[in-house]
Amino acid sequence: MKQIQHRIADEQGLHARPAGQLVQAAAKFTCDIRMEAGGRQVDAKRVLGVMQLGAAKGTLLTLTFDGPDEAEAAEALQTFLSQAL
Amino acid sequence: MGIFDKLRRSGLTVLAPLDGEVVPISQVPDPTFSEELLGKGVAIKPASSRVCAPFDGTVSMMFATGHAVSLVSSSGIELLIHIGLETVSLKGRHFTILANSGDQVRAGQPLILFEREAIAAEGFNLITPLVVCNSGDYAQVEAKTGRTVHTGDPLLELSR
Numbered sequence: 001m002k003q004i005q006h007r008i009a010d011e012q013g014l015h016a017r018p019a020g021q022l023v024q025a026a027a028k029f030t031c032d033i034r035m036e037a038g039g040r041q042v043d044a045k046r047v048l049g050v051m052q053l054g055a056a057k058g059t060l061l062t063l064t065f066d067g068p069d070e071a072e073a074a075e076a077l078q079t080f081l082s083q084a085l
Numbered sequence: 086m087g088i089f090d091k092l093r094r095s096g097l098t099v100l101a102p103l104d105g106e107v108v109p110i111s112q113v114p115d116p117t118f119s120e121e122l123l124g125k126g127v128a129i130k131p132a133s134s135r136v137c138a139p140f141d142g143t144v145s146m147m148f149a150t151g152h153a154v155s156l157v158s159s160s161g162i163e164l165l166i167h168i169g170l171e172t173v174s175l176k177g178r179h180f181t182i183l184a185n186s187g188d189q190v191r192a193g194q195p196l197i198l199f200e201r202e203a204i205a206a207e208g209f210n211l212i213t214p215l216v217v218c219n220s221g222d223y224a225q226v227e228a229k230t231g232r233t234v235h236t237g238d239p240l241l242e243l244s245r
Contacts, residue, residue: 016117020123047219
C-alpha cells in the first residue's frame with residue numbers, strides 16, 4: 001500500500017484535460033488506485049469519477065495505491081501531478 | 086407509440102443535446118478530445134444555445150462553471166458534454182445552469198443555457214464534444230457525421 005498527496009496548484013482545478021491525462025496515467029498500472037478529495041473517494045482509472053471530485057485549486061488530493069506495481073505507480077503519478085496540476 | 090418511446094426503450098442511443106452540424110471528434114482542435122483521451126464520441130458545432138438531456142438518466146456532475154456536464158443514462162452510458170473548448174476559463178460567464186448534480190432528468194430536459202455569440206466574441210471555439218466516458222464498456226460507439234441535427238434527433242448508437 002502506498003500513498004501520495006498533491007495540492008492542486010492549477011487555477012482551473014481538475015478540469016477535463018488533466019482529468020483525462022490522470023486517468024490515462026493511472027490506467028497503465030495494474031494496482032488499484034483510489035483518489036480522495038474532500039472526504040469523497042473515487043477510482044482514479046475512471047474518468048467520470050475523477051471529474052466528479054470537482055477538485056479546485058487548493059484542494060488536497062490523496063492517492064492510494066494497492067497492488068504489485070504500487071511503488072512505480074505512486075512515483076509516476078506523483079511526477080505527473082506535480083507537472084500537470 | 087412514437088419514435089421517442091422506441092428510442093427510449095433501445096437504451097443505447099444518445100440523442101442530440103443541441104442543434105448543429107455533427108463532426109467527427111477527431112476534428113476537434115484539442116487533443117484531450119480528438120485523441121479520445123476521455124473516451125470515444127462525436128462533436129457538434131452548435132446552432133442553438135441550449136443543452137438538453139440526451140437520454141433519461143441522472144446528472145452525475147454539473148460543473149460549477151456551467152461549461153460542461155456529465156450524465157449517466159438509466160442504461161449505464163456515461164456521457165460528458167463539454168460546451169466549447171477551453172471554456173473553463175470563462176469561470177461561468179455566459180452560462181446559466183438549469184439542473185444540478187444528482188438530478189434525475191428526462192431526455193429533452195434543459196440543462197444549460199449558453200450565450201453563443203458572447204462566448205464566440207471572446208474568442209472561444211464553440212465546438213461541443215460529446216464523449217462516452219465508459220467507451221471501454223461498448224464494442225461500438227457510432228455517429229453519423231456530416232449532417233445537421235436538431236435537439237432530440239438520434240446522434241450516437243452504442244452496442245455491446
